[in-house]
Amino acid sequence: MPFNQRYAPSVPFGQETVRPWPGKPWESPQERPLVLRLLAAGVLATSFLEGYIVSNVQFLRTPAGVMAALLVAGFILLRLGRGQWVSGPAYAAVLFLVMVSTAQACHLLFDIGPAGEGQPLPAYLQYVQVVILYLVVYDLARDPRTVKAMAVALVGSTILMSIVANAGIGESAIQYNNTRAGVGGINLNGQAFLYSVSIVGIVGWTLIRWPRYRWFDAVLMVGVYSMLLASMKTASRGGTASLAVGILCTSILCFRRDRLRAYVVIVPLLIGGFFLMSPRAELLKQRIDATVYEDDTGMRVELAQGAMELIPKRPLIGYGADYSLVLGRHMGRNRPIAAHGTPTQITLSFGLLGFFPWILLIAVLVRIGWRSRSSPWGAILLSLLVTTLSLCVAANFGYDQYVWILFALVSRAGSLAHLSIHSFDRCPVPTGARQVFVANARSSLVPRSNGVLQP
Numbered sequence: 001m002p003f004n005q006r007y008a009p010s011v012p013f014g015q016e017t018v019r020p021w022p023g024k025p026w027e028s029p030q031e032r033p034l035v036l037r038l039l040a041a042g043v044l045a046t047s048f049l050e051g052y053i054v055s056n057v058q059f060l061r062t063p064a065g066v067m068a069a070l071l072v073a074g075f076i077l078l079r080l081g082r083g084q085w086v087s088g089p090a091y092a093a094v095l096f097l098v099m100v101s102t103a104q105a106c107h108l109l110f111d112i113g114p115a116g117e118g119q120p121l122p123a124y125l126q127y128v129q130v131v132i133l134y135l136v137v138y139d140l141a142r143d144p145r146t147v148k149a150m151a152v153a154l155v156g157s158t159i160l161m162s163i164v165a166n167a168g169i170g171e172s173a174i175q176y177n178n179t180r181a182g183v184g185g186i187n188l189n190g191q192a193f194l195y196s197v198s199i200v201g202i203v204g205w206t207l208i209r210w211p212r213y214r215w216f217d218a219v220l221m222v223g224v225y226s227m228l229l230a231s232m233k234t235a236s237r238g239g240t241a242s243l244a245v246g247i248l249c250t251s252i253l254c255f256r257r258d259r260l261r262a263y264v265v266i267v268p269l270l271i272g273g274f275f276l277m278s279p280r281a282e283l284l285k286q287r288i289d290a291t292v293y294e295d296d297t298g299m300r301v302e303l304a305q306g307a308m309e310l311i312p313k314r315p316l317i318g319y320g321a322d323y324s325l326v327l328g329r330h331m332g333r334n335r336p337i338a339a340h341g342t343p344t345q346i347t348l349s350f351g352l353l354g355f356f357p358w359i360l361l362i363a364v365l366v367r368i369g370w371r372s373r374s375s376p377w378g379a380i381l382l383s384l385l386v387t388t389l390s391l392c393v394a395a396n397f398g399y400d401q402y403v404w405i406l407f408a409l410v411s412r413a414g415s416l417a418h419l420s421i422h423s424f425d426r427c428p429v430p431t432g433a434r435q436v437f438v439a440n441a442r443s444s445l446v447p448r449s450n451g452v453l454q455p
Helices: 036-046 063-078 090-110 120-140 143-167 188-209 213-234 237-253 257-294 300-311 324-330 341-370 374-393 401-411
Strands: 173-176 179-184
Touching: 036 063, 036 120, 036 143, 036 401, 063 090, 063 120, 090 179, 090 341, 090 374, 120 143, 120 374, 143 179, 143 401, 179 188, 179 213, 188 213, 188 237, 188 257, 188 401, 213 237, 213 257, 237 257, 237 324, 237 374, 300 324, 300 341, 341 374, 341 401, 374 401
Parallel strands: none
Antiparallel strands: 173 179
16 A cells, blocks of 8 residues: 555544555665764754854864864764665766766866856865765755754754844844844855744644643744744845745645544634734835735846846856856846746756756655655644745755755655554654565554554
């Protein structure tokens, strides 16, 4: 029976049933070292500390960069020689890295990039960094406890970031142009992205757990209001649009007839909170009105047109990772300008050699999320992926480490397909790899006694 078939909604709590293992061996859970799981969570836990510089070494300048370096080093020592840690969708990420490296090598070897300007090598290494991080998290996320730890770290860190931004604590909370407010060190669109995925994830979690709430569910809902207010202060139109898309998506994917009362209670609370905070979002409303009535898109349309004029001139390998120099000149500016759109960012940087593998990876992720949509964690991860992709239209996420971490978690949605969201806290994990899958060896519904179907 396909692993993405719906759970039977009539089964009483405590007597849930699960499907047999997924048909692909790399989708079955396996145990991963505790230290690596903690380091992976630490990368997200330090996400709001980007404003603190701890060293002048490239990629080790921030606490999150140091944690990521420790994670990769620990992975090399403990996991690199064990098993097949590149499998399934990871091949698309490796293909992307190979094609990107090929395109960038052409620029470096034949000197066809912006002559004598920019920093092409450091810009290119940012893509190498995020793909390596993707592969590490992809392997670790085969242990469901890794996903739990990273989810707690991200949500906790983002709620703390929103409190700092709302209260203006210390020097971390800063003002942009005396109007837009956020925490220092992170781009405002990046902050809006973190708020959006955290809010969407909490909404999905709350809808699915209805009505069996505990104290931390109430804490999460209070955190939603803090993050919503902080997101409004960033005045990010793309972030607001992606949040709306994400909430709509998770509301549809998590809907069941036995959860109808959850929608009657939770949705009015969200809407009421939004209108209660709307007086604090005057700048956001002004920017949205400027978009609707004055066609003010923050140069997104002009930049997209400029990118479409540049891409045909060098369609195969693009202009290199430091393309912003070329785009800035093309737009009549004397400074670099980012594309403000992930598809155009990647195509301008690496041409079709980079664009097609990236689209292939996105297609694979969408397929995995769609196949897992009937499971609780699959529905949440697919909603987060939709939220991210909707913001990719207007943001430069080609080498954003948090986006690639999310890609890695979505890649493992099949490993979480059998887990109940209510019994997730007490999931034992198999210690050995599942070598053979026999679809007919088990009945289609297997009683759950401890939250995990043992191999």
